[in-house]
Amino acid sequence: MVSYLQEKYDISERRACKVLDQYRIVQRYQPKQPDLDRPLVDAMVRLAEKHPRYGYRRIAALLKREGWEINLKRVHRIWKQEGLQVPQPKRKKKPTGDSKNACHLSPSIHPHDVWTYDFIFDQTQQGATLKMLVILDEFTRQCLSIRVDRKCNHSEVLEELRRLFVEYEVPNRIRSDNGSEFSARQLQKSFEKLNLKTAHIYPGSPWQNGYVESFNNKLRDELLNRELFYSLAEAKILIEYFRKDYNEKRPHSSLNYLTPKEYAKRYQKLLQTNI
Numbered sequence: 001m002v003s004y005l006q007e008k009y010d011i012s013e014r015r016a017c018k019v020l021d022q023y024r025i026v027q028r029y030q031p032k033q034p035d036l037d038r039p040l041v042d043a044m045v046r047l048a049e050k051h052p053r054y055g056y057r058r059i060a061a062l063l064k065r066e067g068w069e070i071n072l073k074r075v076h077r078i079w080k081q082e083g084l085q086v087p088q089p090k091r092k093k094k095p096t097g098d099s100k101n102a103c104h105l106s107p108s109i110h111p112h113d114v115w116t117y118d119f120i121f122d123q124t125q126q127g128a129t130l131k132m133l134v135i136l137d138e139f140t141r142q143c144l145s146i147r148v149d150r151k152c153n154h155s156e157v158l159e160e161l162r163r164l165f166v167e168y169e170v171p172n173r174i175r176s177d178n179g180s181e182f183s184a185r186q187l188q189k190s191f192e193k194l195n196l197k198t199a200h201i202y203p204g205s206p207w208q209n210g211y212v213e214s215f216n217n218k219l220r221d222e223l224l225n226r227e228l229f230y231s232l233a234e235a236k237i238l239i240e241y242f243r244k245d246y247n248e249k250r251p252h253s254s255l256n257y258l259t260p261k262e263y264a265k266r267y268q269k270l271l272q273t274n275i
Contacts (some may be wrong), residue, residue, distance in 0.1 A: 040068065041078055048084050053221045055086055061251035101199040102208035103175060108138035111264055112168060114199070115144070116175040116212040117182070119152070120219060124229045132239065133160060134219070138175070138211045140267070141252055142260035143243045144168065146219075148236045154184035165194070175199040175209055218246070 006016050017024045043066065047059050054062075056079035060072050079085065100106070108114035116138050122130040133147040133156070147160045161174075174191070176182040178200050191198060201208035223242045229235040251257040258266065 037078055040070065040074075041082060043068065044075070044078060044084065045082065051222065052226075053086060053218075056084070057253060058251050058257070061257040065251075101175065101201050102205075103138060103210050106173075106199060111139050111267060112137060112171045114138045114173045114175055115171040116209055117157075118176065118209060118212040118216060119179070119181070120216045120224075122220075122224045122229070122235075124231060124235065128232075130229065130232070130235055132219075133157060134212055134215060135160065135164060136212050136215055137171075137260075140260045140264040141211065141215075141255060142247050142264060143215060146239050146243050148232070148239050150232065152181065154181045154187045157181050158187055158190055170194050170196055173197045173199050175201065175212075177201055177206065177209060178203050215246075 006013060009016075013024065013027065017027060040063075043063060044059055047062050048054065051059070051062075056076050057072065059079070060070065060075040063070055063075065103114075103116070106114075114137075115135060117133060117135045120132045120134060122132070124130060129150055131149055131152045133145070133152050134143065135145045135147075136143055144164050145160060147156070149156065174196060176198070181187075182198075183200065188198065206213050219239075219242065223238065227238060229238070247260050250259060252260060252263070255263045
């Protein structure tokens with residue numbers, strides 16, 4: 001009522017309180033309540049500082065892993081209250097083209113059915129190039145390898161793939177763009193011997209190789225744009241740490257907030273149960 005009188009008659013707070021016979025201290029009283037959310041806020045801020053590009057859903061998944069009994073609505077309320085929103089990048093318009101080899105039209109149906117690989121570039125503090133070969137299993141979203149070097153041609157690509165074939169198994173298909181490192185004749189001959197089919201996406205259509213592009217965006221957003229590499233050795237160590245953290249600790253929204261490693265283990269258990 002005091003505020004109403006002040007606004008309507010353009011009078012001071014003292015005059016309005018005198019008219020209403022109300023003490024001014026009553027008008028200025030602010031109720032004091034215990035900050036019950038403070039421990040949760042501190043935990044959210046700590047995780048947001050560690051993972052500044054995570055949204056509230058992924059932060060909520062991490063909090064549950066730490067033992068917090070919370071629901072998503074509460075985390076969202078505090079997230080907005082503390083101003084922790086992550087700005088969303090503007091989406092570019094996609095050009096049209098033949099999409100028969102796109103990941104959504106010829107998806108992976110089990111682990112090591114389809115691998116996907118691509119290059120991502122960065123540089124060290126001195127301006128020297130870093131060329132990274134990223135290899136992913138599309139079904140589990142597990143990053144199998146990130147080879148970091150100054151350069152990487154089709155011979156190095158084949159060398160890295162052979163190492164992974166021994167460690168895991170030869171997939172049925174491998175998806176990539178049409179770069180020279182992925183379409184070299186020597187590489188294709190080796191694939192034919194292994195009965196490994198290639199699925200090249202339409203030129204200029206990176207979204208058709210969406211899983212590896214999504215991973216590349218996270219790698220750049222959460223590591224490359226935040227770190228300054230002083231040497232090739234340092235880059236290799238930090239990028240390998242990111243790869244392991246992505247596979248073993250980072251909740252993945254499309255996997256119901258399981259990590260890729262947890263999802264692969266759950267699939268294997270389910271497979272053994274049904275046998």
